[in-house]
Amino acid sequence: MKSKDEQKESTIIRATLQLIFREGLAGLKMSNIAKQASMAVGTLYIYFKNKEDLLNHLFLYFKRESMTQLAQKIDFAQPFKVNFKQLWHNYLAYAVDNPEQATLLEQLHYSPYLRPEVVAETDKLLQPIRDMLDEGKRQMLIKNTDNELLLAFLSGSINQIARRFHENDRKLSPELREQAFDMTWDAVRA
Amino acid sequence: MKSKDEQKESTIIRATLQLIFREGLAGLKMSNIAKQASMAVGTLYIYFKNKEDLLNHLFLYFKRESMTQLAQKIDFAQPFKVNFKQLWHNYLAYAVDNPEQATLLEQLHYSPYLRPEVVAETDKLLQPIRDMLDEGKRQMLIKNTDNELLLAFLSGSINQIARRFHENDRKLSPELREQAFDMTWDAVRA
Amino acid sequence: MKSKDEQKESTIIRATLQLIFREGLAGLKMSNIAKQASMAVGTLYIYFKNKEDLLNHLFLYFKRESMTQLAQKIDFAQPFKVNFKQLWHNYLAYAVDNPEQATLLEQLHYSPYLRPEVVAETDKLLQPIRDMLDEGKRQMLIKNTDNELLLAFLSGSINQIARRFHENDRKLSPELREQAFDMTWDAVRA
Amino acid sequence: MKSKDEQKESTIIRATLQLIFREGLAGLKMSNIAKQASMAVGTLYIYFKNKEDLLNHLFLYFKRESMTQLAQKIDFAQPFKVNFKQLWHNYLAYAVDNPEQATLLEQLHYSPYLRPEVVAETDKLLQPIRDMLDEGKRQMLIKNTDNELLLAFLSGSINQIARRFHENDRKLSPELREQAFDMTWDAVRA
DNA sequence: AATGAATGAGGCTTCATTCAT
DNA sequence: GATGAATGAAGCCTCATTCAT
Numbered sequence: 150m151k152s153k154d155e156q157k158e159s160t161i162i163r164a165t166l167q168l169i170f171r172e173g174l175a176g177l178k179m180s181n182i183a184k185q186a187s188m189a190v191g192t193l194y195i196y197f198k199n200k201e202d203l204l205n206h207l208f209l210y211f212k213r214e215s216m217t218q219l220a221q222k223i224d225f226a227q228p229f230k231v232n233f234k235q236l237w238h239n240y241l242a243y244a245v246d247n248p249e250q251a252t253l254l255e256q257l258h259y260s261p262y263l264r265p266e267v268v269a270e271t272d273k274l275l276q277p278i279r280d281m282l283d284e285g286k287r288q289m290l291i292k293n294t295d296n297e298l299l300l301a302f303l304s305g306s307i308n309q310i311a312r313r314f315h316e317n318d319r320k321l322s323p324e325l326r327e328q329a330f331d332m333t334w335d336a337v338r339a
Numbered sequence: 340m341k342s343k344d345e346q347k348e349s350t351i352i353r354a355t356l357q358l359i360f361r362e363g364l365a366g367l368k369m370s371n372i373a374k375q376a377s378m379a380v381g382t383l384y385i386y387f388k389n390k391e392d393l394l395n396h397l398f399l400y401f402k403r404e405s406m407t408q409l410a411q412k413i414d415f416a417q418p419f420k421v422n423f424k425q426l427w428h429n430y431l432a433y434a435v436d437n438p439e440q441a442t443l444l445e446q447l448h449y450s451p452y453l454r455p456e457v458v459a460e461t462d463k464l465l466q467p468i469r470d471m472l473d474e475g476k477r478q479m480l481i482k483n484t485d486n487e488l489l490l491a492f493l494s495g496s497i498n499q500i501a502r503r504f505h506e507n508d509r510k511l512s513p514e515l516r517e518q519a520f521d522m523t524w525d526a527v528r529a
Numbered sequence: 530m531k532s533k534d535e536q537k538e539s540t541i542i543r544a545t546l547q548l549i550f551r552e553g554l555a556g557l558k559m560s561n562i563a564k565q566a567s568m569a570v571g572t573l574y575i576y577f578k579n580k581e582d583l584l585n586h587l588f589l590y591f592k593r594e595s596m597t598q599l600a601q602k603i604d605f606a607q608p609f610k611v612n613f614k615q616l617w618h619n620y621l622a623y624a625v626d627n628p629e630q631a632t633l634l635e636q637l638h639y640s641p642y643l644r645p646e647v648v649a650e651t652d653k654l655l656q657p658i659r660d661m662l663d664e665g666k667r668q669m670l671i672k673n674t675d676n677e678l679l680l681a682f683l684s685g686s687i688n689q690i691a692r693r694f695h696e697n698d699r700k701l702s703p704e705l706r707e708q709a710f711d712m713t714w715d716a717v718r719a
Numbered sequence: 720m721k722s723k724d725e726q727k728e729s730t731i732i733r734a735t736l737q738l739i740f741r742e743g744l745a746g747l748k749m750s751n752i753a754k755q756a757s758m759a760v761g762t763l764y765i766y767f768k769n770k771e772d773l774l775n776h777l778f779l780y781f782k783r784e785s786m787t788q789l790a791q792k793i794d795f796a797q798p799f800k801v802n803f804k805q806l807w808h809n810y811l812a813y814a815v816d817n818p819e820q821a822t823l824l825e826q827l828h829y830s831p832y833l834r835p836e837v838v839a840e841t842d843k844l845l846q847p848i849r850d851m852l853d854e855g856k857r858q859m860l861i862k863n864t865d866n867e868l869l870l871a872f873l874s875g876s877i878n879q880i881a882r883r884f885h886e887n888d889r890k891l892s893p894e895l896r897e898q899a900f901d902m903t904w905d906a907v908r909a
Numbered sequence: 910a911a912t913g914a915a916t917g918a919g920g921c922t923t924c925a926t927t928c929a930t
Numbered sequence: 931g932a933t934g935a936a937t938g939a940a941g942c943c944t945c946a947t948t949c950a951t
Contacts, residue, residue: 200941639822
């Protein structure tokens with residue numbers, strides 16, 4: 150027998166992503182995914198129950214991947230602000246370098262495909278960041294404000310910045326990034 | 340298309356809105372719009388060339404309406420910060436009170452329906468706000484930073500705050516709103 | 530507008546029947562029904578919710594039609610046995626002349642398509658025959674036996690006779706029909 | 720195909736039977752048969768050329784089994800009517816006790832799966848019964864009528880009785896069975 | 910022989926758009 | 931202008947069969 154190829158699942162997800170980038174979520178067809186992944190349509194249904202299931206897995210897969218990117222060069226031995234700044238820049242860099250991915254996650258989030266339970270599960274991935282914010286508050290370096298407010302502030306502004314600049318075909322120079330970070334820090338500092 | 344009956348056009352747009360709010364953009368069908376608007380499908384095609392055309396009109400219609408909400412109680416005779424704060428609260432209130440609308444605009448924005456020219460046209464609606472930010476800079480009250488950055492910062496954070504709280508079924512108390520505004524003001528102040 | 534053509538429903542049903550006769554229930558495809566009925570597939574779905582619905586209507590339609598055939602030349606002014614014999618011959622004639630139809634109804638009956646409620650409804654159509662049997666019992670002309678037993682006896686034997694002869698490509702001569710009726714009458718007579 | 724493991728063939732047929740009883744012929748899938756038989760799909764194709772082949776074997780297997788049931792307690796040393804009655808009761812008991820089996824054979828019979836040659840072969844199994852009828856005629860105990868007519872009469876009525884009572888969830892009491900046999904005997908007796 | 914992943918033709922159904930009335 | 935029945939392209943998914951292991 151041909152044993153169920155574990156990596157085929159990832160092949161399918163990557164193929165799907167490429168297609169969504171190229172043609173949008175609305176134009177996504179199972180038959181094209183199969184073509185892009187060089188396999189038969191039926192094979193997709195061996196690894197995913199249906200289109201909805203595939204997209205839910207895709208969502209989770211990329212949310213996890215993005216969290217990995219965010220955690221780069223974060224070292225809890227370092228002072229809070231150093232880590233905060235690193236995290237912020239990681240996030241911005243990710244959002245800038247993968248503009249379609251952010252858009253995709255957003256699109257999926259509000260599509261009829263995504264199951265609430267999957268959304269809830271991705272939310273848990275943010276826990277390390279919540280912990281970090283708590284630590285900042287303990288050290289009285291940042292405002293003692295509701296975590297959800299802080300998170301919304303951080304993610305909302307970063308995403309929107311990356312998006313607007315991408316839409317207008319503008320580059321985000323290091324200087325602009327620095328200015329943006331300063332605004333963020335001024336916003337959250339105690 | 341484009342008949343004398345100007346009001347029917349608006350009826351269709353309103354009916355479409357209600358449907359999108361109730362069932363989402365993805366499930367939107369011309370036949371249902373017709374039903375909701377109490378007319379025949381064919382009639383829709385007298386007033387709008389096709390579904391795409393209808394949704395582009397809807398987007399514009401809607402963006403204009405939201406700008407009207409934002410401008411409430413703004414009076415250029417007042418000091419900058421008063422107006423800035425009022426604008427910020429107007430925006431947040433609008434985003435909180437109409438959580439589906441923000442989502443709708445987002446969904447539409449990234450759907451294959453929306454024509455770039457329409458997106459560009461709605462962007463012009465922000466000009467008064469850009470002017471206001473310029474005035475703030477002239478008075479050296481806010482940072483002398485790129486307007487797109489400032490706008491992204493403002494809209495991104497506000498939308499995200501409204502959205503997260505709506506998703507988690509949490510109320511945004513006046514205290515939290517005040518804290519959020521303080522963060523924003525700290526971020527932009529000179 | 531083109532007003533919903535009442536007779537189109539019957540056109541579809543007749544087209545479906547012809548197809549089932551030609552290619553069997555198992556090979557029945559909606560696209561072929563449309564072709565046979567000279568209309569677009571979509572049109573089928575205006576008149577019937579789906580394939581199952583179409584087949585349920587078909588079942589009812591033909592059960593009713595067959596009952597009409599059975600009732601021919603039945604006149605309650607005539608003596609019981611005359612009517613009984615006429616009914617029996619009508620039934621046999623119908624089963625012989627429409628061998629596919631009997632088979633179809635049987636096939637449908639045991640297919641996953643047929644809804645129990647529709648089966649129940651067709652059963653009600655037999656009431657006039659039950660009444661007739663009761664009258665025969667009242668006149669002490671036939672055995673005072675359970676109606677279901679009598680009905681099963683009558684319909685089962687007639688259908689099977691028509692079927693076997695049709696399968697073996699044999700004609701049912703008037704003599705054989707007379708013999709068969711005699712057997713039936715001997716079976717039920719008091 | 721046709722391997723040494725004769726028993727596996729029977730395992731597959733039994734598994735198929737159970738599935739058809741439980742879920743009907745229309746929903747029968749090769750993958751489910753494999754699951755029910757605790758083997759891989761591929762294995763089915765070692766023992767049977769394809770689905771059609773499997774179902775033809777099943778039909779034959781089954782017809783033979785039912786004939787065995789019918790022959791129980793038949794002893795040619797006994798008088799004709801005793802055997803006839805025994806046969807009739809055997810048949811009815813079988814049809815009543817295995818209501819799905821009769822239906823299955825019927826369904827299969829009119830499915831596109833069954834090959835005519837197999838149907839013809841099963842018909843040969845009826846020869847002992849035909850012989851018995853001939854003997855009855857020779858002894859002038861039953862009508863001198865066409866055997867096909869007699870067979871159709873017998874099988875059609877019995878099957879239909881069993882079916883109707885099963886559908887209506889009614890029990891066939893010994894009294895009713897006796898009445899039914901009396902009708903049959905009156906029908907065929909000379 | 911046994912396995913079960915892979916294949917892909919083909920079925921049912923939806924829905925934007927057209928057009929006869 | 932208004933209507934809504936008619937159209938048919940196109941998408942999702944199933945499942946009998948194959949074949950590499």
